[in-house]
Amino acid sequence: MSIEYPGKFWKDYELVDSGDGEKLERFGEYYMIRPEPKALWGKTLTASQWEKAAHTRFRPGAGFGKAGKEDSGTWERLRRTDDQWYIRYNGAQDGLDFTLRLGLTSFKHVGVFPEQASNWEYIYRETSRIVAAARSAKTDGNIGESPKPKVLNLFAYTGAASLAAKAAGADVTHLDSVRQVVTWARGNMERSRMDGIRWIVEDAMKFARREARRGNVYQGIILDPPAYGHGPDGEKWKLDECLFDMMKCVREILAPKDSFMVLNLYSNGFSPLLGETVVREAFGLGHGADSAAMLESGELALRDRTGKTLPLSIFVRLKR
Numbered sequence: 001m002s003i004e005y006p007g008k009f010w011k012d013y014e015l016v017d018s019g020d021g022e023k024l025e026r027f028g029e030y031y032m033i034r035p036e037p038k039a040l041w042g043k044t045l046t047a048s049q050w051e052k053a054a055h056t057r058f059r060p061g062a063g064f065g066k067a068g069k070e071d072s073g074t075w076e077r078l079r080r081t082d083d084q085w086y087i088r089y090n091g092a093q094d095g096l097d098f099t100l101r102l103g104l105t106s107f108k109h110v111g112v113f114p115e116q117a118s119n120w121e122y123i124y125r126e127t128s129r130i131v132a133a134a135r136s137a138k139t140d141g142n143i144g145e146s147p148k149p150k151v152l153n154l155f156a157y158t159g160a161a162s163l164a165a166k167a168a169g170a171d172v173t174h175l176d177s178v179r180q181v182v183t184w185a186r187g188n189m190e191r192s193r194m195d196g197i198r199w200i201v202e203d204a205m206k207f208a209r210r211e212a213r214r215g216n217v218y219q220g221i222i223l224d225p226p227a228y229g230h231g232p233d234g235e236k237w238k239l240d241e242c243l244f245d246m247m248k249c250v251r252e253i254l255a256p257k258d259s260f261m262v263l264n265l266y267s268n269g270f271s272p273l274l275g276e277t278v279v280r281e282a283f284g285l286g287h288g289a290d291s292a293a294m295l296e297s298g299e300l301a302l303r304d305r306t307g308k309t310l311p312l313s314i315f316v317r318l319k320r
Contacts, residue, residue: 004299005302024045084102112158148171155177177230
């Protein structure tokens with residue numbers, strides 16, 4: 001198991017301090033205070049230093065702590081703050097470069113999960129590997145360009161992972177059940193001077209099952225499912241009940257060679273070992289039964305200025 005952090009080369013994001021159930025972050029030019037239940041320790045900076053630095057603070061509402069309402073609340077503006085602004089991710093690898101619009105939503109989210117930067121790097125690297133393999137497999141008699149690898153991003157939110165795959169040369173399908181965030185993701189693509197991503201507003205499980213019935217396969221599949229959720233037609237998603245079935249569907253639509261899968265989970269009840277076991281059993285890997293598949297798991301975390309580590313999600317990655 002490994003612990004991964006965003007690279008220090010990313011200048012548009014920083015976790016300044018954390019503690020007492022909150023985190024102080026910088027997104028571009030703006031500093032903000034947001035709730036963070038995993039910050040169980042004390043703050044390093046004083047409360048007055050936090051208030052002096054912050055442009056805005058998220059105040060949880062009455063529904064905070066209830067299933068499905070954990071993030072409800074309002075933003076308190078402490079200094080002038082734009083409703084929307086942009087940050088850039090210029091990755092560690094040449095060509096991994098995109099722009100994201102951020103905004104003060106009615107929840108505590110702003111449009112990006114910074115700890116996911118390690119997954120973006122992995123997606124770009126693995127997509128590039130598959131693109132290179134396709135080029136090298138071409139024979140002298142082939143005419144035209146090599147086929148682009150197909151990458152499916154499920155529960156795709158505002159699309160940073162989709163942009164990472166697109167930047168590497170993939171044919172990307174971006175799916176989310178919320179039309180507004182798909183529109184947000186499309187704007188991020190256009191701002192990043194990319195095009196050609198396929199946009200779908202649908203329930204992820206329903207789409208995956210249909211693709212399996214049709215025999216469609218993808219060279220890359222990315223999943224970042226919530227603990228609870230609803231599809232556009234009222235379909236219910238509960239992570240504990242649906243994840244294993246979802247992973248069995250993913251097994252059916254992931255190409256058996258030159259492919260990858262990234263699963264990210266935020267649920268507090270999930271460990272890297274649990275996530276890895278779910279994937280291993282869903283894919284029928286057993287204990288080293290598939291020597292052509294490489295499985296890795298770990299945690300994604302942020303480190304503040306004083307070195308405190310804030311773990312935020314777990315990942316499982318499968319490479320073929």
